[in-house]
Amino acid sequence: MTKRIPVALATVLVSMFLTFPALGQPAKDAAPASTDLGARVKAVQANPAQFEASYKLGSKAAAVCAFCHGDNGNSVKSDIPNLAGQNPAYLLEQMRQFSVGERRYEFMEGLIKALKPEDKIGIAVFFASQEVQTKPTANTALADKGKAYYVKNCLACHGEQGRGSEGFARIAGQQTGYLTLTLKRYRDGSSVRQGSVMAPSTKAMTDEDISTVSAYVSSLK
Ligand code: HEC
Ligand code: HEC
CATH class of the missing domain: 1.10.760.10 (Cytochrome c-like domain)
Known part of the structure; x- marks a missing residue:
């Protein structure tokens, strides 16, 4: 919108x-x-x-x-x-x-x-310094699937809780729509965020992986 x-x-x-x-x-x-x-x-x-x-x-x-x-x-x-x-x-x-x-x-x-x-x-x-107001996930089954994917593919850089560090973005509690949009842009090589280290990390993601991971990550505190 x-x-x-x-x-x-x-x-x-x-x-x-x-x-x-x-x-x-x-x-x-x-x-x-x-x-x-x-x-x-x-x-x-x-x-x-x-x-x-x-x-x-x-x-x-x-x-x-x-x-x-x-x-x-x-x-x-x-x-x-x-x-x-x-x-x-x-x-x-x-x-x-x-x-x-x-x-x-x-x-x-x-x-x-x-x-x-x-x-x-x-x-x-x-x-x-502000606290993120994480919303609980609306779909636990979706988020659980996303957790397995996250642990295998994302945790190494974004950390167990998704809080990142320094230049590694915090993604815990992030808005679901924004996460989905951003991951698709990285994967599809959109020109809005070119040359990111996220391009190789998202290359193999299916739309389903993106929606499950977004559901999981947005529910992290
Ligand atoms: C090799 C380290 C690395 C891996 C692995 C990685 N990321 Fe990232 N991620 C980064 C870095 C660094 C950024 C900072 C932004 C940039 O450079 O585009 C980032 C940015 C992001 C953003 C954008 C955050 C924002 O606020 O716009 C999202 C969403 C994200 N990563 C999700 C993921 C997911 C989901 C996975 C697993 C599929 C993953 N990342 C795997 C390093 C990584
Ligand atoms: C009119 C709406 C609007 C206003 C006002 C606005 N922003 Fe944004 N901002 C956005 C949108 C939309 C995005 C996401 C852009 C995208 O999709 O990549 C964004 C993205 C960002 C990001 C990147 C976040 C991330 O996770 O990667 C930062 C940092 C940011 N804005 C800082 C600011 C600051 C600082 C101000 C005030 C001085 C501000 N914005 C005011 C709409 C706005």
């Missing part, structure tokens, strides 16, 4: 976004290279005072994200991903990819380009 965001809506959202006082200003400290952002997030997380300031900035910047990604990063739309509990390095990497057009989604590309490095750090800190 939300494949295309009307331009008018995008404009409203972006202008709303730019009215946040902290966001329109240039960063005071020298602008760091985006590749340093991961290291900077770690430093922020290790320092309580910096964490608090960054979290606050991030929670303000995230207000505009809530329109689609939900309050505190728990999306209520099946084809829009949760950002809650996501690994900060993964969030930063996806923001980088959107901002340079490596990952394609027109609306996100424009929005992320407008963010300052400090906002990106704050956003990563804020969403990573």
Whole structure:
């Protein structure tokens, strides 16, 4: 449904976004290279005072994200991903990819380009700290089948609980529709996320594997 965001809506959202006082200003400290952002997030997380300031900035910047990604990063739309509990390095990497057009989604590309490095750090800190509200699976038999497939083919990278680490995405509790859509895109070599390590991992998946694994993964906490 939300494949295309009307331009008018995008404009409203972006202008709303730019009215946040902290966001329109240039960063005071020298602008760091985006590749340093991961290291900077770690430093922020290790320092309580910096964490608090960054979290606050991030929670303000995230207000505009809530329109689609939900309050505190728990999306209520099946084809829009949760950002809650996501690994900060993964969030930063996806923001980088959107901002340079490596990952394609027109609306996100424009929005992320407008963010300052400090906002990106704050956003990563804020969403990573939110709890994912996992919904129990509606179909246990489907999820059980998916578990067997997951353990054999996915666990090595995404972990036993599906929480990933660093650049390995957290997929536990992710929206079912988004998981299905994303796995099919990887498998079919869609141009929206090219060159991912996920391409070989999904090559042999049938539509049934995709729906069982999505049911299982979305039920993980
Ligand atoms: C108008 C709706 C909308 C708004 C507002 C929005 N997003 Fe998104 N975002 C999406 C959709 C849809 C996707 C999934 C794109 C796809 O299918 O690949 C997405 C994907 C993402 C992803 C990748 C998630 C993943 O699991 O790979 C990140 C990170 C992200 N958005 C961050 C943000 C941030 C930060 C904001 C606010 C500054 C924001 N988004 C605002 C619709 C939105
Ligand atoms: C070799 C390691 C590896 C294996 C095996 C692997 N993944 Fe991934 N996966 C990744 C990495 C790294 C990413 C980060 C995104 C990217 O590079 O596209 C990712 C991303 C994803 C995403 C996108 C998350 C998001 O929020 O958009 C999903 C869904 C996913 N993997 C599911 C799976 C499933 C299901 C399996 C098993 C069939 C699997 N992965 C096997 C490494 C792996």
